[in-house]
Amino acid sequence: MQQTDKARTFHALHVKGSPLILYNTWDAGSAAAVAEAGAKALATGSWSVAAAHGYGDGEKIPVEFLAQVARRIVETVDLPLSVDFEGAYATDPQGAADNVSRILDAGAVGINFEDQIVGGSGLHTIADQAKRIAAIRAMAEARGVPLFINARTDLFLKESDRGRHSHLIAEARERAKAFADAGASGFFAPALVDEVLIEDLCDAAPLPVNIMALKSAPDAATLGRLGVARISHGPGPYRSAMAWLKDAAAAVYG
Template sequence: MNQSEKAKAFGALHRKGDPVVLYNIWDAGTAKAVGDAGAKALATGSWSVAAAHGYADGEKLPMSVLVETAKSITAAVDLPLSVDFEGAYSTEPEGAAANVAKLVEVGAIGINFEDQVVGGGGLYPAERQAARIRAIRAMAEGKGIPFFINARTDLFLAESDLSKHAGLVDEAIERGKAYAAAGGSGFFVPGLIDPALIEKVCAASPLPVNIMMRTGAPDVKALAKLGVGRVSYGPGPYRSMMEKLKQEAAAIYSLL
């Protein structure tokens, strides 16, 4: 498949009630491993890619390193690749679009794009975030790529008190509708794990909903029944693999 065909195929994988499962990767090696395991598409996690290079999350990883990482993945594995691009390393619509264009140039067919102010406080107003999405969509259309913009809201991830999540659902739904109208392809609600609230968001969202697996979240089959269209694993795979590596190394060094 060429890049446009990969983008179309990736979008088609997002089906309400039959979600695409993305076990997040962080380099070409993990891309090959997950691809060989049967994945239909690949997605990086920003936390994992940053940690693998010795950086903290939150756009601390130089963008040039992230672009090169994406390039190495697309060169190594012939599967659609979505890149977790945080806030696109720019507060302005034009800058965000120009930066996403660099990922398009190395073969990526989608991004996660969040509405929190990276390095600042709170979330962008919905209309400002929508303007950023519109700029990215216009750039991608200019290149003839049906690019997948997974529009993320950080409403739930920013609120650690799960009992308050119900009070955030209406705002999340309104943001999802605004992001859809601006050209978003998917709606990512990391941090949301309550089944009833997930079902409510899925029922109201014009876009396929992405849930991130974390402690307390329903399993994939349960999420499918709730209407979810995409399931991702975030930093979980990286943390699991690093813990296994530490345990194996400790077992060796304990014998010395």
């Protein structure tokens, strides 16, 4: 399947109320296993890819190496691939666009692009993040690829007191609208687990909403009823796989 066809297929899989489920992978082998299990599309998780190759999260893995990992997945499995690209390894719009271009070169058709200041504190302003998204969209359009830009907000992830998440929902709506206007394709709100707030965001956001599968989050069926269009599993699959591997090895060496 050609890259543009994969991109269109990936967009079409985001249906409000019938969420695309992404069991995040970290290399070609894990991607092949998830594909064989019946996945319709693939997505990496930044934490998992970094850990699998001996790096910490937060853009510690070199961008060239990350692009190589993405290329090996694309060459191994003929499914649409979205790459968790954190903050695009740049703060300025042109730098972000140039780096995302490397991910397109690898054959991926989507990215996660977050609004937290990687390596710093807080979030990029709405205006600054919108400029970064717009630059990435312009680059992708110039290349003729309908890139799926999954605009992630870290509003809820950075507020550990979930009782305060209701105070953040208005800004989340504002960010979703601004990011949509700038050219984003989806809106990702990791750590948002309250059903009322998830439904509120799904009703208000002009983009398909992505929620992360956490133990404290509603199950997939409930998320679908709330209007979610995409469910990500983040680092959970990697952690589970490594826990199994460690236990299996311990039984051998025990």
